Amino acid sequence: MSAGRKEIQRARMWRYFLDAATDVIENEGIDNVTIRKIADKAGYTSSTAYNYFQDLSHLKFFAAMRFTKDYIEDLPHYMEKGNNTVEKWLYAWECFCKYSFEQPQIYSVIFINNLGSIPEDLLENYYKVYQNDLIGLPEQIQSIVMEHTLSTRSALYIQDAVEEGFIEQKDIEFIADTTLLLWKGMMTTVMNQRRNYSVDEAIDRTLDYIYESVMRVVSPEKRKEIAFHPVRNNRS
Structure with a gap:
């Protein structure tokens, strides 16, 4: 996969997980955000989420930015x-x-x-x-x-x-x-x-x-x- 396509794929996956995290925050509050909840809602495994975000604090940070x-x-x-x-x-x-x-x-x-x-x-x-x-x-x-x-x-x-x-x-x-x-x-x-x-x-x-x-x-x-x-x- 070319570098350009990898960036597109990365951006797409970010959006999937951040959309899911945003939904969890809106419905349950940011204190109740977990990797498992986000991954389940995005339709992926927790291990896949960790391929794009080092830990939960990073995912919460990016979701909060929205x-x-x-x-x-x-x-x-x-x-x-x-x-x-x-x-x-x-x-x-x-x-x-x-x-x-x-x-x-x-x-x-x-x-x-x-x-x-x-x-x-x-x-x-x-x-x-x-x-x-x-x-x-x-x-x-x-x-x-x-x-x-x-x-x-x-x-x-x-x-x-x-x-x-x-x-x-x-x-x-x-x-x-x-x-x-x-x-x-x-x-x-x-x-x-x-x-x-x-x-x-x-x-x-x-x-x-x-x-x-x-x-x-x-x-x-x-x-x-x-x-x-x-x-x-x-x-x-």
């Missing part, structure tokens, strides 16, 4: 609301918080759980098969989506705020890492039911913490240019 399509499509619309890089970055966080706290198990699998492998490699493989997921996204946002580590994604985008005079270069890594830890902390709190937060409360609290953190490093003379407010009473 459930982020609405977030990826909505992200540019949120960022358009901002008038400068810091505002756009905050709106990007609002969009991410909205979708991640509505589906915490899905986003935890992608951004928190141990995958036993390099996430960037998994993402690159995913988008080789599902190239259409990126069609229509601005090139800058495509690069952010492809960068798995949230802190790095934040740093990639908010870098422009340095040239705009909002933030100093030395604070980029700090604010990117801090905001990631804030989101992960709230996500873990919600998933472990340590606090009885509603989805909107979790979103608002996380955005408030993120907003306060970034405002600490924004140049005082530029703060008045940031009109973003972290608490939203009516979310779309």
Whole structure:
């Protein structure tokens, strides 16, 4: 079999297993996904599934990616609301918080759980098969989506705020890492039911913490240019 036909076969098998995994997630939840259930639904054996996915965590990761399509499509619309890089970055966080706290198990699998492998490699493989997921996204946002580590994604985008005079270069890594830890902390709190937060409360609290953190490093003379407010009473 030629290399081209092998790639076509690989993509076809991926789709079979991911279609099956998606169906299991939709009907039983991602916590109830097993290789056997997926293989049975796809019409293959578990050993065949392992020929294409190293372990269950990888298959769950790829299946979970399908459930982020609405977030990826909505992200540019949120960022358009901002008038400068810091505002756009905050709106990007609002969009991410909205979708991640509505589906915490899905986003935890992608951004928190141990995958036993390099996430960037998994993402690159995913988008080789599902190239259409990126069609229509601005090139800058495509690069952010492809960068798995949230802190790095934040740093990639908010870098422009340095040239705009909002933030100093030395604070980029700090604010990117801090905001990631804030989101992960709230996500873990919600998933472990340590606090009885509603989805909107979790979103608002996380955005408030993120907003306060970034405002600490924004140049005082530029703060008045940031009109973003972290608490939203009516979310779309």
